[in-house]
Amino acid sequence: MTASQALSILNHWLHPHKDDPKLPVSDAQETEKLIQSPSGCAGYQVGSGTILHQQQKLVEQVNEQLNLPEELQPLFDQTLDNLTHWLHLLPAHPQHHCEPAGAIRHALETAFWSVTATQQIHQDHELYPDQRRARKPLWRLMAGVAGLLYDSGRVVSCLMVQQESGEQWRSFDQPLGSWLQQHRITNYSPHWQQCETNAEKALPTDYTAINLLLLPQLTSQSFRNALQPDRDSGVLWQTFISTLTGQKTGHAVSQVVSAVELARLKSVKLHFVQGEALNQIMKPGKTEDQPKQENDQELDSLKQVISNLQADEIKWAKESLLLKWPDSVENQNLPDPEILLKQWNQRGWIRPIGNQIIFRRNGRQVIALQPMISSECTKWFMST
Template sequence: FQTKALPELSSQLDAEIPRYPPFLKGLPAASPEDLQSTQDELIAKLRQVIGFNQRDFQRLIQPCIDHLAAYVHLLPASEHHHHSGAGGLLRHSLEVAFWAGQAAEGIIFVASGTPVEKKELEPRWRVAAALGGLFHDIGKPVSDLSITDEDGRYQWNPFLETLSQWTTNNSIERYFIRWRDGRCKRHEQFSILVLNRVMTPE
């Protein structure tokens, strides 16, 4: 019987055993494309519920998801409640987008107009509902969290660039989060201020 070398065993434990408090070792500066690849199934379901073909989805919705992934990166959605793990905010945003798009099916949003006109507007309202769900927590990185490099030398300014851009521009391999005090519901006030970071002109 031969035991594993200590460094190898330590590395395996780090990868397999959750630690508390979480994120003591920071979060890796992974590419937004790699982050999205973990959510391929949910993104495919979102496309189906919106009712777009692949071409229209890639043109109108996918850029919004690209920007969101670059902006929120691996941030959690909450400290102790739902989606509190790494990548929780991205996952939660996609889930709410799916649920909102699904809930909008068959809903009459306008009373005026002919049946044909109302039918033509249905996809637009469905997209609006899904995008509202996708971006409903976009203010959390501004109001709830402080993001720095390991030494605290660099701090992310969410008004100036995405989190992904910040790590790239400052050659940061891992970043660290701190939850702000008195943050309850404050993100709702900040969402509109950073919406232009993730919304596209289309």
């Protein structure tokens, strides 16, 4: 359990609602039953900890990708708590993630793919190597929070929650969780209003500009200070603001701005495969922007590498399978190791250690696979 979840659950215990129905946290079919109509998904008065517990596996995967030092992890956790309290059990869009807490699920998926994509982007060219390494965690934090918050302006703009008495949630002024507690509302059904944007197109600036209105409420001063260190040229902060607004201006790293938008689209498109974008880690399938044949080739390449491992070559670091790199893929009629590394990293299969995708262990260069795909790999080498 992450620090974010522990703090949220503690907050829920301190402010109990004995009569409130509890959201199922382990049975996906029960969760689906909460969907009442195309106009909105049912929601109950529950704490942020309960909502995040339902997404615990995904939160852990995001934190694995972030790989933040102890002093930075709370900055992401606090933002996630704030966003969860603000959006509560709202869905993300009529066309995708339209289930209770769908907006939070979509935000976490976008954060995951944002961090994955930006790891391949080179920043801080003007700095010395040791300075660049020191700032790598800040870039990952920036990308994760930008992905987490990127769709928040559209969600609060498109959804309406109203009491029977007619009083409406003021979505820009107060978290939905606080509003429900204030008015002792035990259940509600949000409704879409003026949400005609195509989910598979880039967000219009009408929505991304609203992200800035929510920024002071969803991020802490400590987070904002972290992105504006002393004597910094402002690249981190400018890139963060440009990413939230979708505008490639000033000192912003334009590749990061594009990467976060593409991460959102990836979450949207892959959602339609069994409803979970991260299912693609284990079961890549056809998406509109990548032919199925290419997906099959990537999975077949990984399976070939794993199947050819000898017993003494099967090494683990915690729950991650380690592969000698590039030794494990050479002389196997496979694509160039650099191509494979890029493909596998784009799929979210590779787990960075420290700031590196390739690192040294016992004098050899290795890569680590994410725990979920590592578990899938055991089927291949155990059957040989």
